Amino acid sequence: MAVPRSFLWTRRIFLTLLTAFVVLPVYVMVSSSLKPLEDVSGKFAWIPSGLTIRPYFDIWETVPLADYFVNSIVVAGAATVFSVAVAIFAAYAVSRYTFRGKRVFTVTVLSTQMFPGILFLLPLFLIYVNIGNATGFALFGSREGLILTYLTFSLPFSIWMLTGYFDSIPRELDEAAKVDGCGPISALFRVIVPAASPGIIAVAVYAFMTAWGEVLFASVMTNDTTRTLAVGLQGYATQNDVYWNQVMAASLVVSVPVVVGFLLLQRYLVAGLTAGAVK
């Protein structure tokens, strides 16, 4: 197909500018993380005057970054596993069964996406404190409380996306499994889940990223021992000085696992969106 020059040039210029916009902060993050403190405290320089990897060692000393890392991994990992499991069951019910209240359920769950987090921050805090007082099981300030909170954040979108994905799997497959003697649950695990694995991966990626990046609840509902990276990263700003080189190094270190994981799995996310959100 003959593509006119006007389109090619517009595209070239647009993509160049967009690439610059996207890359700029990444460049600042990487280059500043390799600068000595005098350098990042002075005027910005495109090319570092002296390279050092010291910030990458210092970040673990200035704040207990390793502890925050472990907290974030445990919280985001557990929230992802539970969220995906719960979403699979719910999406299977919505996709394969007609039952009373189905529409109410989907609309209610989806509309929770609309709630301003600030509306239920304080009530949730009070509920967790009350449950803790009544049962002795500390939800407030604990990893469990944060896991419980986060796993519901990605749930509405996950259920919605998986329902669309399950809908795209032919019902003949379930029927065949039933003829072979599978019950509904074993049909789900032997037929639907394997066939929908790209969608499930997409949902898991989404759930993990949601939990790894959340700031508001992490800053209210954690204490010294359960603090996650979202809150911990603010520790590099002291009263007198901000260790910008360490901030950038730490930002890079906490970003690498999730960015690499996301980029490796992104084609599943596009596939999942195609089947689920976009119909």
Add this chain to the structure above:
Amino acid sequence: MTQTAVTPPSERAVRAATPGGARAPRRSGRRRIALPYLLLLPALLLELLVHLVPMLMGITMSFKELTQFSIRNWSEAPWSALDNYTVAIDFDAPVGQALLKSFFTTCLFTVVSVGLCWFLGTAAAISLQENFRGRGFLRTLFLVPYALPVYAAVITWAFMFQRDNGLVNHVLHDQLGIGDSPAFWLIGDNSFWALLVVSVWKGWPFAFLTVMAGLQNIPRDMYEAAALDGAGVWKQIRHITLPSLRSVNQVLVLVLFLWTFNDFNTPFVLFGKAAPEAADLISLHIYQSSFQTWNFGTGSAMSVLLLLFLLVVTGVYLLLTTRGRKTSDV
């Protein structure tokens, strides 16, 4: 064990769902009908605990007189009827005035941010529709802002917007010679633009991802037919690509709108606990005014007003965009 523990409520649900039981002449009867409810139960319980019950509590709290002392026993706090609401919307008094200003700031900010995110995402997705060298690389690169954790990305932008050692002033003032002295970006009126840039940088890849997924559903032969009819690339984009994306865009714009309007993380990380007036988005405003004055009743009333506004906007939007479409594919 667990089976017996779960059965009673589900049976109740089934009975409630099938009044008289006569309407369910299904093959294997009760078990078949109970199953979908059992499957939904975990999701339902979690949503109740973390979203619905707290929301109802929040609404109740908005009618109560709450202070830092009465908050622990909030259910016994004195009833205050609509006092919290009258304080929130008394636009002659400082509290109401600040809320109204923050609301307008948020509206303007959301419209501009969503518009830019949509435009960049759509333009990028269309640009990468045809195969060319470097396409796969750009596709991956453009998703990096989406993949980066919010706090890491926003902290980097906060560094770039520093007055004395940031990149933005280095380029604008030192290299391009704009302005007499380096500008402040994180305080004062400029903070609106700083926040906007960060919000668009972080948000547009989601539009890109969604539109890219939508583009895959457009059959190739539509383009081929159009090309045979002599339609050039620009015409094809206008008459095939954009109209085909309509239903994708309806969902996309709504989701972007809700996320941007409720965004707390970006201003919170960029500015700290209190945003400058020009960039005082409503979520952070409510958080800050609740926790600084410990007046949770008024804070809850403000949140409820915000929720009502979002409900109305979403309702009107859905009515307008789905009118004339018979499909119920939400």
